[in-house]
Amino acid sequence: MAELRIDRDRLVDWASRAIETPSFTGSEQAMAELAAQTFADMGLQVQWQEVEEGRANVLGTRPGAGGGPSLMFNGHMDTSYSGKEAWLAHVPGFQPSAFVEDGRLYGLGISNMKGALACYVEALRALDDAGVRLRGDLMIAAVSGEIEKAQWADAQGAEFRGYAAGTRHLVTHGGVADMCILGEPTGSRIVLGHFGSLWLRISTQGHFIHTAFSEGKRSLNSILRMREVLDAVLEWIPTWEEDPANAYRGAKAIVNVGGIEGGFGWRVSRTPHRTDLFLDVRVPPTKEMAGARNEVLELVRGLQDRFPDYGVEGEIYVTAPGAEIAEDHPLVAALDEAHADVFGSSPERDVTRWFSDASALTRYGVATVNYGTSTGLLDTVKGENLEIDGLVKTAEVYARAAMKICEVV
Numbered sequence: 001m002a003e004l005r006i007d008r009d010r011l012v013d014w015a016s017r018a019i020e021t022p023s024f025t026g027s028e029q030a031m032a033e034l035a036a037q038t039f040a041d042m043g044l045q046v047q048w049q050e051v052e053e054g055r056a057n058v059l060g061t062r063p064g065a066g067g068g069p070s071l072m073f074n075g076h077m078d079t080s081y082s083g084k085e086a087w088l089a090h091v092p093g094f095q096p097s098a099f100v101e102d103g104r105l106y107g108l109g110i111s112n113m114k115g116a117l118a119c120y121v122e123a124l125r126a127l128d129d130a131g132v133r134l135r136g137d138l139m140i141a142a143v144s145g146e147i148e149k150a151q152w153a154d155a156q157g158a159e160f161r162g163y164a165a166g167t168r169h170l171v172t173h174g175g176v177a178d179m180c181i182l183g184e185p186t187g188s189r190i191v192l193g194h195f196g197s198l199w200l201r202i203s204t205q206g207h208f209i210h211t212a213f214s215e216g217k218r219s220l221n222s223i224l225r226m227r228e229v230l231d232a233v234l235e236w237i238p239t240w241e242e243d244p245a246n247a248y249r250g251a252k253a254i255v256n257v258g259g260i261e262g263g264f265g266w267r268v269s270r271t272p273h274r275t276d277l278f279l280d281v282r283v284p285p286t287k288e289m290a291g292a293r294n295e296v297l298e299l300v301r302g303l304q305d306r307f308p309d310y311g312v313e314g315e316i317y318v319t320a321p322g323a324e325i326a327e328d329h330p331l332v333a334a335l336d337e338a339h340a341d342v343f344g345s346s347p348e349r350d351v352t353r354w355f356s357d358a359s360a361l362t363r364y365g366v367a368t369v370n371y372g373t374s375t376g377l378l379d380t381v382k383g384e385n386l387e388i389d390g391l392v393k394t395a396e397v398y399a400r401a402a403m404k405i406c407e408v409v
Contacts (some may be wrong), residue, residue: 004130006122006395012105012388014038015118016098019107025078026158027205028144028166032056035142038121041106044140051169055144055158056095063341068135068407069330070285072177072366073120074357076146076166079109093383106385115262115386116183116251116372116394117142133325136406143167146357150199150318163197163320167357171364179331179405180361181398183372188343189350191370192337193248193324197355198292199258202300204229205311208273222275223262225310225376229303233257233365236299240281248322250282251351256280263301268338282353293319323368325357331369332403338400339371342393347371363384371397 023031032048032055037048039060049057064070088094093106100106105115120140127134145165151157168173168278184191197234208221219222237255240246246253262275283292293316300314327349339347358368375391 004126004132004396004399006126006392006399008388008392010125011122011391011395012100013221014121015105015391016107016113018114018117019098020096021107022082023077023079023109024082024159025145025147025149025162026054026055027161028077030145032142035060035077039140042121042124044124049169049173049175051144051166052053052158055166057144057166057170057175058142058169060140062139063136064134064136064138064406065394065409066135069179069405070137070139070177070351071124071402071405072139072141072144072175072180074141074167074180074182074361075113075117076143076198076357077117078145078147078162079115080112080147081108083108091380091383093379093385095383101382102390103389104385105391106383108384110386111374111384112274113183113184113372113379115391117185119391119395119398122395123402126395126399127402131409132403133409134402134406135409137177138402139177141167141170142147143170146199147283148355149210152201152317158257163318164357164360167360171366176364176366178367180358180366180368181331181335181360181401182356182368182370183394183398184356184370184371185374186350186352186372187374188339188390189348189371190332191352192327192332193285194322194354194358194370195248195253195284195357196289196322196359197318197320198281198283198289198296199318200279200281200296201317202233202277202279202303203313204231204275205313206271206275209271211269211271213294214271217271221271223272225307226253226260226262226275228275229307229310229312230257232297232303232306233279235279242315246284246287249351251353254282254353255285282320283322285324289319289321306347320355321359321363322364323356325367327371329367331367334401334404335369335371335397336403338397341400342396
């Protein structure tokens, strides 16, 4: 067997092609075509899964000789942004145009998570170059619709269908394996678990009145009513965040006041009839979503009792559970060893409060670990980026982990 070698230039070339193939949520088709062609050129068995018109998953399989566990590398193709947003249009690293500077690769989606997809591709190519035969099947799943977004009210259509839309389709159409590595940006830490998400809308009602006739009726304004309701919500938030039942492996839960809507900017001569407040409530993977739902709706009932004339309503419109894996799972051990082989020391552990496709995979019995390179998202001047050396090392970790899990013939 030849020595395992990662081709840095080849990795950067494919990652750059991925960056330059726009794939905003709902418009992943072109990126799926790139993945399908790449997988075919690599000699993989290619399964094209049309999730809906204009977006697809692609599953590439390197068949094993038999007798070993199967491993999937899973990565989402959709990007958090399009690059056309007013606050990002001037930031070069948030555009679908790749460039290298000071040993870092910049471009839209490189850290979340086209860099991981490039590492998967290079890992399999390196195994081929080295003549490695595996007993178990090795797969790459390039999926649509992972980004944390959901349809609500007028926000309808494919661009709002995220939260594992693609991976849920994947696992119901043959895309399952014994184990899975998700290359979300973890800073080369092994994520043993992540929180889930529950999204809640709270509404207040009011009277629709012309400004000229609103004197003495401010108490009927739904926005001003929401101000009182929001104060009550802010009183409640610490009770959720500080509750030991909502903590996981030392990480506390968190709640975000993520949005508020009320009135019409084009017609402020009227008092708004309704105001909506939106909360993102993070739920530990050890808590069932049905139980979390019941607890959060108790908040709504309490608000209804406290403000009986405000028409308080509540609606839960996202329930995306968290995921976890046991510390002693063979996949964790394999990543530990592979990371140590490449980096010279064992990887740290982490718990995150972001969501990933592990949520869907684990519910189909696919043991899943999030392990990837650094986030690269914090540069607000130059934009999204990853260190190329980190990508090279991560690709090697993936290849070595595959050899340990799928077993070399």
